[in-house]
Amino acid sequence: MEQLGRRLAGLLGAGDLLVLTGPLGAGKTTLTRGIGAGLHVRGQVASPTFVLARTHPSESGVPLVHVDAYRLGGAGELDDLDLDFDGSVVVVEWGAGLLDGVADSWLDVVIDRPRGAGGADPADEAPAVDEAPAADRGDDLLDALDEPRRVTLTAHGPRWAGVELPLGPSSGAS
Numbered sequence: 001m002e003q004l005g006r007r008l009a010g011l012l013g014a015g016d017l018l019v020l021t022g023p024l025g026a027g028k029t030t031l032t033r034g035i036g037a038g039l040h041v042r043g044q045v046a047s048p049t050f051v052l053a054r055t056h057p058s059e060s061g062v063p064l065v066h067v068d069a070y071r072l073g074g075a076g077e078l079d080d081l082d083l084d085f086d087g088s089v090v091v092v093e094w095g096a097g098l099l100d101g102v103a104d105s106w107l108d109v110v111i112d113r114p115r116g117a118g119g120a121d122p123a124d125e126a127p128a129v130d131e132a133p134a135a136d137r138g139d140d141l142l143d144a145l146d147e148p149r150r151v152t153l154t155a156h157g158p159r160w161a162g163v164e165l166p167l168g169p170s171s172g173a174s
Contacts (some may be wrong), residue, residue: 001110065088
């Protein structure tokens with residue numbers, strides 16, 4: 001997931017929006033960490049679950065804004081974050097359905113991690129309801145399991161017309 005993030009970063013610039021969808025432990029934050037590495041951001045890219053959004057300045061001057069929309073109640077709450085969509089690369093985890101009308105172009109990144117594909121059941125490792133997700137505990141337990149993922153990138157809008165995505169246009173790969 002991190003390698004895919006680094007490859008995606010080579011395509012990204014100010015005004016780009018990525019919406020990440022996948023279950024807990026699918027690798028959304030790991031993908032974002034790879035994007036951050038590829039954009040040469042300062043500081044560690046970690047899950048913004050409890051702060052909702054983190055801005056990571058980069059060497060190029062185009063910051064990475066990493067949003068965790070899981071706890072947001074709707075598009076209005078996302079709007080209240082006053083994110084710089086035009087001047088940043090914005091990655092929104094759990095953002096499906098919350099970003100209508102925010103941008104003319106975006107990438108949907110759907111990550112599927114089949115249960116037990118690598119011999120472990122992610123549900124066995126899931127945190128209790130009142131416990132912070134693994135990434136917030138700092139151990140990245142769920143992302144660390146070496147299991148295959150299926151990633152589907154779907155490009156929307158004129159920004160992505162003619163751009164060859166790392167997995168091919170609107171395609172998936174394992």
